[in-house]
Amino acid sequence: MSSNQTQLDMPLGADAHRMRALSRNHRLDQVFKGTTFVFAMLVLATLFAILASLAVAGYSTFATFGLDFFTLNRWAANQDVYGALPAIYGTLVSSAIAIVIAAPVSIGIAVFLTEKCPARLRQPLATTVELLAGVPSIIYGMWGVMVLAPFLQTWFPTILPAGTGLFTAGLILAIMIIPFITSVTRDVLMTVPRETRESAYGVGCTTWEVTRYILLPSVKGGVVGAIILGLGRALGETMAVTFVIGNNLFFAPTLFGQGTSISALIANQFPEADGAQRSALLALGLVLFIITLLVLTAARLMLRQMDRKHD
Amino acid sequence: MTSQALPVADGGLYRRRRWANSVFNFACVGATLFGVVWLALIVFELIVRGVPGLDLGVFTTRTQMTGGGLGNAIVGSLLMTAAGTVLGTIVGIAAGTWLAEYGRNGRLANTVRFISDILLSAPSIIVGLFIYAIMVRPMGHFSGWAGGVALAIILLPVVVRTTEDQLGLVPQNLREAASALGAHRWLIVTKVCYSGARAGIVTGVLLGCARISGETAPLIFTALNSNQWTSNMNEVMANLPMTIYQNMTINSFIPDLVQLAWTGGLLLTATILVLNIIARFVAR
Numbered sequence: 001m002s003s004n005q006t007q008l009d010m011p012l013g014a015d016a017h018r019m020r021a022l023s024r025n026h027r028l029d030q031v032f033k034g035t036t037f038v039f040a041m042l043v044l045a046t047l048f049a050i051l052a053s054l055a056v057a058g059y060s061t062f063a064t065f066g067l068d069f070f071t072l073n074r075w076a077a078n079q080d081v082y083g084a085l086p087a088i089y090g091t092l093v094s095s096a097i098a099i100v101i102a103a104p105v106s107i108g109i110a111v112f113l114t115e116k117c118p119a120r121l122r123q124p125l126a127t128t129v130e131l132l133a134g135v136p137s138i139i140y141g142m143w144g145v146m147v148l149a150p151f152l153q154t155w156f157p158t159i160l161p162a163g164t165g166l167f168t169a170g171l172i173l174a175i176m177i178i179p180f181i182t183s184v185t186r187d188v189l190m191t192v193p194r195e196t197r198e199s200a201y202g203v204g205c206t207t208w209e210v211t212r213y214i215l216l217p218s219v220k221g222g223v224v225g226a227i228i229l230g231l232g233r234a235l236g237e238t239m240a241v242t243f244v245i246g247n248n249l250f251f252a253p254t255l256f257g258q259g260t261s262i263s264a265l266i267a268n269q270f271p272e273a274d275g276a277q278r279s280a281l282l283a284l285g286l287v288l289f290i291i292t293l294l295v296l297t298a299a300r301l302m303l304r305q306m307d308r309k310h311d
Numbered sequence: 312m313t314s315q316a317l318p319v320a321d322g323g324l325y326r327r328r329r330w331a332n333s334v335f336n337f338a339c340v341g342a343t344l345f346g347v348v349w350l351a352l353i354v355f356e357l358i359v360r361g362v363p364g365l366d367l368g369v370f371t372t373r374t375q376m377t378g379g380g381l382g383n384a385i386v387g388s389l390l391m392t393a394a395g396t397v398l399g400t401i402v403g404i405a406a407g408t409w410l411a412e413y414g415r416n417g418r419l420a421n422t423v424r425f426i427s428d429i430l431l432s433a434p435s436i437i438v439g440l441f442i443y444a445i446m447v448r449p450m451g452h453f454s455g456w457a458g459g460v461a462l463a464i465i466l467l468p469v470v471v472r473t474t475e476d477q478l479g480l481v482p483q484n485l486r487e488a489a490s491a492l493g494a495h496r497w498l499i500v501t502k503v504c505y506s507g508a509r510a511g512i513v514t515g516v517l518l519g520c521a522r523i524s525g526e527t528a529p530l531i532f533t534a535l536n537s538n539q540w541t542s543n544m545n546e547v548m549a550n551l552p553m554t555i556y557q558n559m560t561i562n563s564f565i566p567d568l569v570q571l572a573w574t575g576g577l578l579l580t581a582t583i584l585v586l587n588i589i590a591r592f593v594a595r
Contacts, residue, residue: 025495032497033413039405040414040423043471046464047426050437053444108342116339125343127591132350134587136525138552139576142559143353146360175349182346206332229432236434238528239556263436267531285440289433296429 050289058283060276069283073251075265077273082280084287086251090166090259091288094241095234097170097255098177103227105174106181111211113182114189115197126186133179141243144172149244159256162246167256169245173237177230184229188222188306189215225302232296236288238263262288354580361577364570369578374538374554378567381575383540387549390542391455391534392524395462399523400516402463403470410471411478412500424475431468438464439529447533455541455548458534462523469522473515477508510593517590521583527552551579 061069065082072083113126145164148171153163160167192215200214216223246258247268260268266281266288273281372380406423414420442461447453481504489499505512530536536553558565558572 025498029496032500033409036405036409036413039402040409040420042402043406043427043430043467044423046467047430049445050433050441053441054437057440057444057448105342105345108339109346112339112343116336117343125347128347128350131584131587132346134521134525134583135350135353135580136527136552136583138525138527138555139353139357139580142555142572142576143356145559147352147356178346206328206335208332208335209328211335232432236436238434238436239552243559263434263528266436266440267528270532271535282440282444285437289437292432292434292437293429296432299432300425300428 051286054282054286054289058279058286061280061283064276069280070287075249075260077269077277080276082277082283083251084262084284086249087260087262087265087284088287089251089253090169090245090261091235091263091291093255093259094166094169094173094245094261095231097167098173098234099227099231101171101174102178102181102230106178106185106226106230107216107223109178109182110185110189111207111215113186115207115211115215129179129182132175133183137176137237137239140172140176140240144168144240145243148172162258164244164246165256165258166245166254169241169261172240172244173234176237176240177233180233181226181230184226184303185223188219188226188303191222191306192218219306221302222306225299225306228295228299228302232292232299235295236263236292238267242267357573357577357580360570360573362574364574365577369571369574373540374549374568374571376538376562376565376568378565378571381551381554381571381578383538383549384536384551384554384575385578386540386542387455387534387537388524388551390544391458391462391530391548391550392520394456394459394544395466395523396516396520398459398463399466399519400470403467404474404512406467407471407474408478408500411475412496412504427468427471430464431472434528435465435526436528436531439532442529443532453533453535453547455534455544455546458530458548458550459544461529461533462526465526465529466516466519466523469519470512470515473518474508474512477511477515478504480511481507514590514594517586517593521586521590524586525552525579525583527556531556551575555579 061082065072069082069084070088071085072081073085074081074083075086076082109129113122117125149163149168151163152160152168196218197210197214200210205214241261242264245261245264247260247264248258249260249265252259262284266284269277270281369380369382370385371382373383374381406427410420410424414423438461442457442464446457446460450457485503485507486499489503494502530550530553534548534550534553536557537547537549539549541548555572555575558568558575562568
């Protein structure tokens with residue numbers, strides 16, 4: 001802006017001092033906008049930086065093993081054989097077990113909290129469930145291995161002879177993701193207009209009928225999104241699983257037996273690994289990240305679709 | 312609902328509907344009990360096994376193979392959590408501000424929002440591996456800073472989300488009023504919007520802080536752990552979650568260290584639950 005231009009733009013009654021204040025503020029505006037923009041782009045860059053860095057760090061493994069990385073049935077560092085199959089299987093199966101347990105329970109809690117719960121109990125119960133989400137995963141792990149696993153071993157010695165294994169990991173994961181699924185499900189249930197449910201109750205529907213025929217169908221996408229979000233959490237959960245999954249590095253198609261998961265394998269072996277093994281673990285990290293990315297993207301898209309429908 | 316209330320109801324169908332409803336209600340109550348009972352069980356176990364080991368020495372001495380205390384781990388955890396919180400909060404508030412005040416519903420803003428939400432649920436172990444690849448390996452050694460940065464990345468999306476949500480709740484009228492008085496945009500955001508959103512943002516930061524103070528997985532690849540007192544963020548750093556982890560796994564044959572892990576678990580969980588509860592009070 002030339003000085004001549006400035007003269008013309010100068011508001012009536014403005015002196016040089018005010019003009020300086022104006023232009024200083026204008027500069028500050030741009031600095032503020034620019035800074036916040038850079039930080040926002042930093043968030044964007046983080047995701048791509050994670051993908052790129054893991055791909056680079058794990059490249060030599062993919063180059064050596066190719067597709068065998070996904071099909072070899074054992075992870076044997078001493079023979080330099082790195083097959084991700086046992087870990088991928090363990091991750092998927094333990095998470096699936098977690099979802100099978102957690103989904104109905106979470107929907108039940110959410111319906112109870114929004115439909116049936118006495119007003120005085122509602123807040124304390126909701127808070128308790130949310131506090132469960134605050135307990136760190138390592139605490140679930142040590143509790144799982146010291147309390148839950150011996151308990152299961154004592155009461156179900158035929159199915160769970162060791163107490164640990166994929167099922168135990170799934171159970172712990174279920175406990176951990178119940179709060180997440182519950183809180184999102186509760187939010188989407190509350191988006192159902194009061195009139196809708198009141199009129200259903202008004203024509204004589206029972207709570208079950210209102211839930212089954214009115215509430216769930218109208219927020220179907222949101223509930224499924226909530227469950228997939230929980231699945232995303234379960235897939236990447238590390239410490240709790242590491243303690244109770246059994247750390248069997250050979251592939252076995254089992255539901256109750258011992259196995260391993262991607263995150264447990266990385267956490268267990270990384271500190272002592274070097275060279276090819278470390279690269280293989282980083283490659284495994286990339287596999288986990290891509291799986292969770294796909295799952296989380298699906299969940300967010302479904303939840304977003306819900307939002308749009310209600311706008 | 313009693314049968315007198317609905318005289319027209321056909322006996323069989325009506326009884327079946329009532330029965331289905333009772334089963335459903337019962338299942339809901341059961342699910343709620345199932346969901347809530349774990350917190351009680353875990354807290355109970357932590358108290359029963361953790362309290363006996365609780366004494367002043369836990370806070371004043373360092374961890375040794377023969378037992379000792381958790382002093383060094385607590386100091387290390389506090390330092391790294393503080394570093395992570397400060398870093399994550401600054402970046403998070405700035406990014407959230409851009410989303411709410413400038414980006415709004417543009418394509419770029421929606422992409423950032425989407426990716427931030429993905430990062431919110433991304434596995435923390437991946438963040439640890441990422442920092443290992445970009446910080447630890449180039450620097451050649453594990454460090455407290457690496458741990459702090461990893462924790463900051465985990466906190467970041469939490470702060471972005473709450474900042475944006477809270478700024479969105481500030482009425483548009485307030486911005487317009489300030490603008491009409493001649494305030495510039497940066498002044499409106501910092502003086503008007505932030506003061507309206509402060510309580511909510513503080514809540515978000517506290518919740519995020521609670522979350523990162525219990526994170527273990529990212530620290531395996533970044534800060535590692537040590538038995539020594541250190542406040543130098545440039546070297547391997549002791550921390551509570553890793554100490555609990557190692558005492559429960561590779562050192563689990565030493566009863567004193569297992570006892571220390573339970574006590575540490577109790578302290579960690581108590582801190583996090585208290586932070587969670589404080590955050591709820593701030594929000595109110």
